[in-house]
Amino acid sequence: MKALTVNAFKPYAEHKVEEQPSQPMKPGHVRIDVKAAGLNFPDILMVEGKYQIRPPFPFTPGSECAGIVTELADDVPHLKVGDRVAAMVMNGAFASEVLAPMMVTWPIGDMPFETAAGMALVYGTSYYGLKQRGQLQDGETLLVLGAAGGVGLAAVELGKAMGAKVIAAASTAEKLAVCSEHGADELINYTSEDLKARLKELGGCDVIYDPVGDKFAEPAMRTLKWYGRYLVIGFAAGEIPKIPLNLALLKSIDIRGVFWGTWTMKSPKEHQANMGEILGMYKSGKIKPRISNTYPLEEFARACDELTQRRAMGKVILTMG
Ligand SMILES: NC(=O)c1ccc[n+]([C@@H]2O[C@H](COP(=O)([O-])OP(=O)(O)OC[C@H]3O[C@@H](n4cnc5c(N)ncnc54)[C@H](OP(=O)(O)O)[C@@H]3O)[C@@H](O)[C@H]2O)c1
Numbered sequence: 001m002k003a004l005t006v007n008a009f010k011p012y013a014e015h016k017v018e019e020q021p022s023q024p025m026k027p028g029h030v031r032i033d034v035k036a037a038g039l040n041f042p043d044i045l046m047v048e049g050k051y052q053i054r055p056p057f058p059f060t061p062g063s064e065c066a067g068i069v070t071e072l073a074d075d076v077p078h079l080k081v082g083d084r085v086a087a088m089v090m091n092g093a094f095a096s097e098v099l100a101p102m103m104v105t106w107p108i109g110d111m112p113f114e115t116a117a118g119m120a121l122v123y124g125t126s127y128y129g130l131k132q133r134g135q136l137q138d139g140e141t142l143l144v145l146g147a148a149g150g151v152g153l154a155a156v157e158l159g160k161a162m163g164a165k166v167i168a169a170a171s172t173a174e175k176l177a178v179c180s181e182h183g184a185d186e187l188i189n190y191t192s193e194d195l196k197a198r199l200k201e202l203g204g205c206d207v208i209y210d211p212v213g214d215k216f217a218e219p220a221m222r223t224l225k226w227y228g229r230y231l232v233i234g235f236a237a238g239e240i241p242k243i244p245l246n247l248a249l250l251k252s253i254d255i256r257g258v259f260w261g262t263w264t265m266k267s268p269k270e271h272q273a274n275m276g277e278i279l280g281m282y283k284s285g286k287i288k289p290r291i292s293n294t295y296p297l298e299e300f301a302r303a304c305d306e307l308t309q310r311r312a313m314g315k316v317i318l319t320m321g
Contacts, residue, residue, distance in 0.1 A: 002320075003060040003095035004300055009049025012308075013301040020060075023099045030079055030087070030105045031071035036294070037093040038064040038118035039316040040150060041236055044304050055091055062093030062318075063261075066108060066116035076102045084108050086116040088124075088264075094297060096320045103268070106275070111282070115289050118150075118315035123278045123287065124271070125260040126155040129209060129231050130162060131274065132263075133256045138163030140206035143199065143223075145216055146236055147184065148175035148313045153290060155209045156184050161286040167202060169195060169216070171310065178313045182290065190216060199223035209233060217241035221253070228253045290314030296321050 005018040025031065043061045045051035066086040069079055079085065079102065086108050087093075087100035108116040130136045142159040146152040147168035159166040160183035168179035169188040176187040188198045196219035199205065204223045210216070213235030221230050221243060228251060235241075248255060264271040281287045294317040295303040306312045 001095055001097040002297065003092070004062070004297060005058050005060060006047050006055075007058050009047070009054075012044050012047050012304045015047055015300060017298050017300070020095070022097055025071060025073055026099065027073050027075055028102050029073050029099050030069055030076055030085070030102055032065065032067040032085060032087060032098045032100055032105070033070045034065045034067040034093065034096055034098050034320050035113035036066050036117035036320070037062045037297075037318045038121060039300075039303050039307065039318055040064075040121050041234065041307055043094075044307060060092045060095050062089075062091065062095070064088050064117060064120050065093035065098055066111075066113040067098070067320075070097075073102075078102070079105065079107065084110070084113070084116075086111075086120060088120050094300065094318060096297075114291055114294055114317045114319070118291065118317050119278070119282070119289050120275065121260075122150045122154040122315065123158065123289070124264070124275060125151050125233065125258065126158050126209070127274050127278055128260050128263055128271075129233060129258040130155060130158055130207070132270070133258050134207045134209070134229050134231050136162050136164055136207050139165075141165045141167065141203065141225075142207045142209065143167045143169065143205040143220060144179075144184075144209045145169050145190075145220060146210075146212040147179045149211060149236065150312065150315055151211045151233060152209070153179065153182055153314050154287070157182050157287045158281075159209075160184075161281055164207070167199070167205060169220075175313055178290065182288065195219050196222055204228075207231065212237045213241050214239040215241075218243060218247070221247050224251060224253050226251050230255045232257045292316050294319050 087105040142164040167186040168184035211233040214237035292312040292314040
């Protein structure tokens with residue numbers, strides 16, 4: 001099989017696809033002929049040694065994929081050879097074949113592989129963030145920063161589906177147009193507009209979903225209402241903001257961390273329930289995953305460029321050919 005192979009931490013453009021032997025079948029596992037895999041920001045951090053998890057070498061990155069079941073362990077009751085499935089794995093999705101635990105493999109029906117490969121992480125993170133951590137309520141106002149990115153656009157759609165008024169903030173008019181297509185009620189271009197002033201004009205917000213960090217965190221937090229919730233999702237802009245704690249005191253604000261990957265392992269039943277609800281929203285048309293672009297696995301570096309150069313609008317997908 002072919003697999004993107006990380007032999008040392010180095011810039012993402014230097015990693016190559018190599019031939020690797022197939023892994024032997026293990027109890028409770030499913031072998032998948034991978035058709036597509038979702039690229040996520042943490043994958044880039046991981047291959048460069050900048051992520052909180054640093055796997056031993058050699059490793060193949062990638063945490064989500066979709067494809068066709070080619071082999072099963074004897075103890076896998078709910079799947080059969082030929083099923084179309086998606087899977088979430090710790091690592092190894094950027095390959096033509098994956099051995100996935102059955103617990104994290106689910107049937108996808110007739111959903112396109114590219115869509116299925118890019119749904120779990122962004123919708124899973126954003127739903128856990130808004131539902132379990134943010135406790136977003138019908139009628140509340142949600143601000144999403146970096147709203148056209150992978151997790152951002154998912155948060156816009158889920159916020160709408162949960163009954164919130166959604167304010168999308170992003171860096172270009174083109175990105176904001178995409179947010180509007182996906183349901184955002186109000187749009188703020190934080191490159192050309194004063195984020196705090198516009199948010200105050202709009203009446204402030206109850207929940208902030210922040211995957212960007214850096215210079216927007218504090219002005220946005222200053223517009224939270226009484227009992228507001230600020231969700232710490234990530235730091236795509238690079239800098240981890242330092243927040244004056246008096247802001248939390250003045251309006252009884254909660255600053256809530258969101259680490260979806262660890263939560264899925266600590267609370268597998270709640271996670272599965274969330275994924276079931278997300279699938280239900282997809283089937284009823286409440287969420288419409290957007291693919292920004294697809295690239296062959298061999299063009300991993302170009303796919304990463306789309307994220308690091310802030311061009312992605314929705315999901316970037318790798319295909320195995
Ligand atoms: N907490 C969790 O469990 C969890 C799970 C998944 C992802 N994350 C984190 O969430 C963040 C976003 O992930 P993603 O996959 O949605 O990434 P993405 O698609 O690249 O979106 C990130 C957004 O951040 C904004 N941004 C601002 N400065 C940037 C810069 N210098 N480089 C890149 N983007 C910049 C961009 O929007 P504008 O151009 O509009 O500013 C971009 O759309 C990452 O930090 C990731 O690690 C966290």
